[in-house]
Structure formats: C-alpha cells, structure tokens
Amino acid sequence: MQTATLILGVIGIWILVLSYFVFNLYRYFKKLSFDINKGNLIKLIEEIVDKEKNNFQSISEIKEEIVKLGSDSLSHIQKVGFVRFNPFEELGGDHSFSVALLDGKGSGIIITGLHTRERTRVYVKDVKIGKTDVELSHEERKALRLAQKEN
Numbered sequence: 758m759q760t761a762t763l764i765l766g767v768i769g770i771w772i773l774v775l776s777y778f779v780f781n782l783y784r785y786f787k788k789l790s791f792d793i794n795k796g797n798l799i800k801l802i803e804e805i806v807d808k809e810k811n812n813f814q815s816i817s818e819i820k821e822e823i824v825k826l827g828s829d830s831l832s833h834i835q836k837v838g839f840v841r842f843n844p845f846e847e848l849g850g851d852h853s854f855s856v857a858l859l860d861g862k863g864s865g866i867i868i869t870g871l872h873t874r875e876r877t878r879v880y881v882k883d884v885k886i887g888k889t890d891v892e893l894s895h896e897e898r899k900a901l902r903l904a905q906k907e908n
Contacts, residue, residue: 831861838903842896844871855896857904863887865904867897 789798836859841851852872859865867889869880882891887905 833860834858834865835861836863836865836904838900838905840896840900840903844896845873853896855894855900857884857897857900859884859887859901859904863905867893867901869894869897 786798836857838857838859840855842853842855843851844853853870855867855869857865857867863884863886865884867882867884869882871878871880882889882893882897884901887901889901893901
C-alpha cells in the first residue's frame with residue numbers, strides 16, 4: 758500500500774510539472790498570436806521570415822554601397838595644407854600663398870599665388886602619391902607637408 762501511494766505521489770508531481778510546462782508553452786503561443794484575428798499562425802511566421810529575408814538583402818545592399826562610397830571618397834579632396842608668406846622683402850605683408858589639395862591617396866595639386874604691386878601670378882604643380890616631378894619652393898614643400906600630416 759505504501760509503495761502504491763509513493764508511486765501515485767511521484768506520478769502526481771510529474772503531472773504537475775508537465776502541466777506547468779504545457780501551460781507556459783500555451784501562454785507563450787497565445788501571446789505570440791495575440792494580434793491575429795482568426796488568422797493562421799503559420800502564415801504570420803512565413804510573413805515574418807519573408808520580411809527578414811528582405812531586410813537581410815537590404816542590409817547587404819547598404820553594406821555594398823558603403824564600401825563603394827568609401828573607395829570613391831579616396832579620390833575626393835581630403836587633405837589641405839595652406840601657407841601664407843612674403844616672397845619679396847621690400848613689400849609688406851604676407852599676401853602670397855601656397856595651398857596643397859590632396860586626395861586620400863596623397864595625389865592632387867599645389868597652387869601658389871605670388872602677389873606683387875603690379876600683378877599676381879598663380880602657379881599649379883601636380884602631386885602624384887606625395888611626389889612631384891618639378892622642384893618645389895620652401896613654402897610649397899611646407900604646404901605639402903601640412904596636407905600630408907592632416908588626417
């Protein structure tokens with residue numbers, strides 16, 4: 758008799774534990790399908806999966822576009838070095854200038870403007886990956902160094 762009571766007690770506890778898990782599972786699915794008005798839960802899940810696939814595809818396209826923009830931006834002016842100077846001691850003021858405009862690869866131009874009382878002359882020199890084919894003045898080298906140091 759005692760053994761039968763013990764077995765019934767274990768079975769009763771086992772039924773309570775299973776009932777608890779089944780009730781929680783029922784509540785979970787009830788909560789999941791709360792806003793479905795006589796709809797099909799499988800259709801809802803399929804719609805969610807389709808939306809997730811579309812989102813994944815959109816995110817992949819956005820990532821590709823960001824990579825493309827990053828590589829394209831290397832050809833835009835990103836580094837600028839500017840120096841004002843007085844090339845002639847008899848004139849007052851730093852009215853002349855050198856400006857280096859470089860892209861992300863270190864290529865670009867150096868523009869130098871020499872100002873006198875009679876005229877202003879402007880010179881342009883090419884820069885290819887931080888190097889030039891022509892000799893640079895002290896101020897142009899300084900402008901190029903300033904541009905190369907800029908992040």
